[in-house]
Amino acid sequence: MPATEYSFQMAGGVPVVTAPAEIDTATAGQLRAILVEWHSRGHTTVIVDLTGTQFCDSAGLRELVVAHKRAVAGGGGLRLVIPAGGVFLRIFTVTGLDGIIPHFATLGQALAGVPAASRRLRRGPAHTQEHSGLVAESRSCEQCGAVFVPQREHARFCSGECRAAWNREHLGDPAVEASALAWSIAAMSEATGRLPAVNVWDQEQAFAVIGEAVWWITMVDATLVRHHSSVYDAAMAAYSPAQRQRIEQTLAGLRFVRNWISREGELAEIIATGRGGRRITHWTWKPIARPALAWLQPRAQAWELVRYRAYRARLAGRTIGKTFGQAATFLTLTGADAASITDTSQPAPRNPATPEPEPGT
Numbered sequence: 001m002p003a004t005e006y007s008f009q010m011a012g013g014v015p016v017v018t019a020p021a022e023i024d025t026a027t028a029g030q031l032r033a034i035l036v037e038w039h040s041r042g043h044t045t046v047i048v049d050l051t052g053t054q055f056c057d058s059a060g061l062r063e064l065v066v067a068h069k070r071a072v073a074g075g076g077g078l079r080l081v082i083p084a085g086g087v088f089l090r091i092f093t094v095t096g097l098d099g100i101i102p103h104f105a106t107l108g109q110a111l112a113g114v115p116a117a118s119r120r121l122r123r124g125p126a127h128t129q130e131h132s133g134l135v136a137e138s139r140s141c142e143q144c145g146a147v148f149v150p151q152r153e154h155a156r157f158c159s160g161e162c163r164a165a166w167n168r169e170h171l172g173d174p175a176v177e178a179s180a181l182a183w184s185i186a187a188m189s190e191a192t193g194r195l196p197a198v199n200v201w202d203q204e205q206a207f208a209v210i211g212e213a214v215w216w217i218t219m220v221d222a223t224l225v226r227h228h229s230s231v232y233d234a235a236m237a238a239y240s241p242a243q244r245q246r247i248e249q250t251l252a253g254l255r256f257v258r259n260w261i262s263r264e265g266e267l268a269e270i271i272a273t274g275r276g277g278r279r280i281t282h283w284t285w286k287p288i289a290r291p292a293l294a295w296l297q298p299r300a301q302a303w304e305l306v307r308y309r310a311y312r313a314r315l316a317g318r319t320i321g322k323t324f325g326q327a328a329t330f331l332t333l334t335g336a337d338a339a340s341i342t343d344t345s346q347p348a349p350r351n352p353a354t355p356e357p358e359p360g361t
Contacts, residue, residue, distance in 0.1 A: 023060030044076030096222040173234040188216035228338035245282035281321025
């Protein structure tokens with residue numbers, strides 16, 4: 001096992017990794033190494049104890065998601081210990097990761113539900129994709145427990161009433177939630193803002209920065225849809241139908257790119273780098289062929305096909321700079337609206353200050 005800042009122990013046959021106070025770019029690679037090591041040793045279920053963690057940047061969050069998806073593919077999953085009321089739990093919730101990675105308030109709770117069969121890696125293909133970023137046929141409402149068929153990718157509740165009830169019980173101080181959302185949007189802005197400064201000849205770094213921007217844009221979009229859907233819908237309604245379609249297709253296309261990366265696809269396969277001089281923002285998305293989706297459940301296939309068609313319609317042939325600019329602008333403005341709402345009243349539709357530019361290359 002490589003030397004890292006992450007201590008570990010075995011508890012009931014399950015590896016328990018204890019994370020440090022801060023997980024950032026400097027230590028995210030160590031987190032990846034130790035989780036890959038446990039996976040390679042046949043442990044499909046691993047627990048990461050974040051009890052003492054006060055800060056985790058996007059690099060650390062992404063490693064947790066990648067490790068969880070890798071574990072799910074083997075028949076298990078990552079489990080996180082996140083104490084109630086802590087700073088990390090607020091960030092974890094507002095970024096939407098609470099709907100992807102199982103988390104528990106104590107180590108005992110995390111250990112309690114681990115099936116014996118998942119303590120060792122199973123080699124067959126995984127058929128359950130509910131935690132993989134792709135949508136299952138049906139799911140249980142997180143408030144009342146009723147089984148429902150989601151009509152929206154990030155839907156967690158069977159009705160608006162259940163969503164409002166859950167928010168009242170779990171989101172706590174609106175000012176705190178607004179601050180956490182602002183933090184996520186700032187991270188998105190920082191990631192997209194780095195793009196023009198990356199040299200085209202350093203493709204490894206360029207693809208890493210592009211992946212980071214995709215990650216944060218889709219995470220902020222999911223957070224707004226799941227926790228601030230009324231604000232999100234009002235912001236969309238303020239645009240013309242044509243503008244609204246462009247925004248929706250751009251965001252859906254970026255979700256396709258996110259899933260492409262999550263399935264360990266290479267960005268070089270979908271980005272054309274042969275143009276743009278010294279700016280990677282002038283690189284373009286390739287018009288790739290339809291991916292194989294037979295391994296997904298029927299409804300998940302349908303949603304991924306929608307994302308693929310959106311990619312072909314709104315991203316393919318256009319520059320990454322234009323794509324990220326349109327998406328980040330909409331999400332930043334909508335996030336500002338959401339952060340300003342401190343009660344449950346419906347926000348008034350906002351008229352965009354400036355018309356959205358036409359997509360170009």
